[in-house]
Amino acid sequence: MREEVLLLISPETAGNPDRLKNRVARELSVDAKTIAHVEPLRRSIDARSKRVKIRLKVAAYLGAAPQLTEFRAPEVQSVDHAPPVVIVGAGPAGLFACLTLIEKGLKPVLVERGKDVRSRLKDLAAISRQHVVDPNSNYCFGEGGAGTYSDGKLYTRSTKRGDVREILETLVRFGAPKSILVDAHPHIGSNKLPGIIGTMRKYIQQCGGEVHFGQQVTDFHRENGRLTGVSTAQGKTFLGAAVLLATGHSARDIFELLHAKSIALEAKPFALGVRVEHPQSLIDQIQYHQPQRGEWLPAASYSLVHQVDGRGVFSFCMCPGGIIAPCATSPGEVVTNGWSPSQRNTPYANSGIVVSVDPKDYQATANDPLSGLRFQQNIEKLAWEAGGRSQVAPAQRLVDFVANRASHELPKTSYFPGVAPAKLGEVLPPFVNRRLQRAFKAFGKKMRGYMHPEAVVVGVESRTSSPVRIPRDPESLQHPQVPGLYPCGEGGGYAGGIVSAAMDGQRCARKMAEAILRS
Ligand SMILES: Cc1cc2nc3c(=O)[nH]c(=O)nc-3n(C[C@H](O)[C@H](O)[C@H](O)COP(=O)(O)OP(=O)(O)OC[C@H]3O[C@@H](n4cnc5c(N)ncnc54)[C@H](O)[C@@H]3O)c2cc1C
Structure with a gap:
């Protein structure tokens, strides 16, 4: 039998499994020995009064222990031979877009100016120690985007823009602690985020998605007016059915490029x-x-x-x-x-x-x-x-x-x-x-x-959010002037933070997949 209980308890009781079980037993008027498992569902701190309390919602399982949900990495799904789609930017928006495209049976081709999460570390140290800023590899640019070496706070007010729980569960599947599914203000921490991001990228590659680091997009490729690819300062061209632009609020070169090509910005x-x-x-x-x-x-x-x-x-x-x-x-x-x-x-x-x-x-x-x-x-x-x-x-x-x-x-x-x-x-x-x-x-x-x-x-x-918006049609999510261009995430002006950027990545990828698979 499963019973849900809402408790207002001391931090010590909340942090000690035996004390917590006894407290739940008292609340349910049962013997603590009959409680097989106590699962935290929601946790927040109530510091309004002199004595700080923890507000904790739990599920108590009486009798038999429950079959607990296991959050495993998703099954590898081959998109090797599927139609390619170009994603620019490996921040939360770009990465979650890649995962969604794979789910929909399309092949993401991810193009990122920075380095992989581990190689990025050396450049971050150079900023602090030698005061040298690499314009392609820093706290904002590189695998995982601006969110990688962050606090990893996952709280968002943008709950109407997508399924927050789905984003959090995906992060848990790739290695985030399960506590983020419980805490009212979840966070991961800069020491854990890079590992999670790296695992996500390996999954994208295992499915047949391509990941290209060290490729700074400097031009667009259009066919009959439709955006179908990008070229990079390193001399490569990446082509696909459409382009999702998730370059973040600091990609000033991208805003300049769009403006130089007379693509409307606001x-x-x-x-x-x-x-x-x-x-x-x-x-x-x-x-x-x-x-x-x-x-x-x-x-x-x-x-x-x-x-x-x-x-x-x-x-x-x-x-x-x-x-x-x-x-x-x-x-x-x-x-x-x-x-x-x-x-x-x-x-x-x-x-x-x-x-x-x-x-x-x-x-x-x-x-x-x-x-x-x-x-x-x-x-x-x-x-x-x-x-x-x-x-x-x-x-x-x-x-x-x-x-x-x-x-x-x-x-x-x-x-x-x-x-x-x-x-x-x-x-x-x-x-x-x-x-x-x-x-x-x-x-x-x-x-x-x-x-x-x-x-x-x-x-x-000064980089709280983007000072520029890249307009998009509210229905198709494509730029009104440029079919095939999907402005996405914080750089587009459609997100502020890791979770909202991830949700926007999912949303744009779903729209893209719908349009591509229909045509
Ligand atoms: C230090 C720090 C701490 C933060 N802490 C938090 C936090 O705790 N919680 C939270 O919710 N948010 C936090 N943020 C904000 C959060 O990181 C961003 O809101 C989020 O990463 C935006 O996601 P995005 O995918 O839209 O863009 P970004 O994460 O900015 O990713 C854009 C990617 O595009 C790439 N790119 C840019 N230009 C080009 C180009 N020309 N060619 C190829 N690639 C390109 C960049 O290298 C980058 O990897 C923090 C940010 C920083 C910098």
Whole structure:
């Protein structure tokens, strides 16, 4: 017999299987010995009151132990001789599109400018240690896309755009921990993601899909107006029945290429700001209302939002127990983002704090849809100058940033290339700077202790989402001007984050398959 129980329990009970079983038995008024198995279904932290509780939904199996669902890798399905389809970009959108195409009986030909997950590591180290940014291999470009060396947070608000559970189960099939199916705010961690991505790629290859690394797309191939392939800077051409373009928000060359070919693009809102970093122990104290979080609670996170002069200022990609990462994609720019290992066990808590930016702020016009891109790039260059023309990032103590005064020295941060004292108000546009200062003051009131002298702001957080949209027909998902072109994922302007990009990849691949198999 299976009984579902909803519990509000101490973190210690939730983390100890024997105590949990006894608690479930009490709830069901049965002897604990009759419970064969307790399966967690949903877990969240309730830190609203003084004593932090875990809200846990479980299924209790009385009598016989259940047949538990095993999440195995999908069966290899040969698409060796199937019609090929070109996928550009091996981020979550491109990879999930490949998996869906295989399911539908089509052969994905995946073209990626960067390297495989393992080879990418050397280039990431070079950014931190030698301050050298390889424009084809960095935190945004390479196998797995921008999501590979990330926190791997899998929480999304885009639940209407696809089946979130299906994405999470697919990740589990390729090696993600089963806890992501239970946690209200699931995450994988940057140490585990590369293995999962690599397993996914091997499966695509085993099925007969092609994966081409080190191939930067620089041109399109059209037949009778229809997009049927791409050529690369390395001199190769890849042809197929259609092209899915999943190149992410940082592929400025792709936006330039589309614009040069008079393929319509649109400027879109994005967000801009800084990364703020606190000691993790401080965030734990604030959020859990106790001096130490103890053994049973994870590193605490937060989510903040405040309206200033009609604009949203909000926390973005908060990484408890994480690291601030150097995410530039070209030399001569400084860009920050954040990641965490699966244990979220560094002594730092960082988060993007960003202000919504509207196309009106950078005078976008229909003729110049790339003005947002240049606006973004200019701020990244200013950050590079302010940091001392290397990957050293400009930074300021939070209390100094809010008070508009320079910091003479800075606390230790997790940002490996190093930080240099600078006034971020000289890097950020005034409308962003002013709103950030006011929002931080408000955050300090919402979270007592947040305006801590050891908290530091690091510039700039500029790649929150794409400043450009590649239009697509809402029904066919193809570009209205170019049949065969399927703009997809974050670069198209249709996703923000790993899960929503993966869902968009699936959606576009299904539409592609429908159209190709029908014709
Ligand atoms: C450090 C960091 C941490 C993050 N943390 C999280 C997180 O915890 N949770 C979350 O949901 N999201 C996170 N994100 C955002 C997330 O990674 C993206 O939203 C997501 O990866 C977008 O997926 P995508 O497939 O649309 O594009 P991308 O992942 O950007 O993939 C695009 C791919 O296209 C390739 N490409 C680009 N141009 C070309 C070209 N010309 N030719 C060939 N290939 C090309 C790139 O190399 C890249 O591999 C993080 C991002 C970063 C950088």
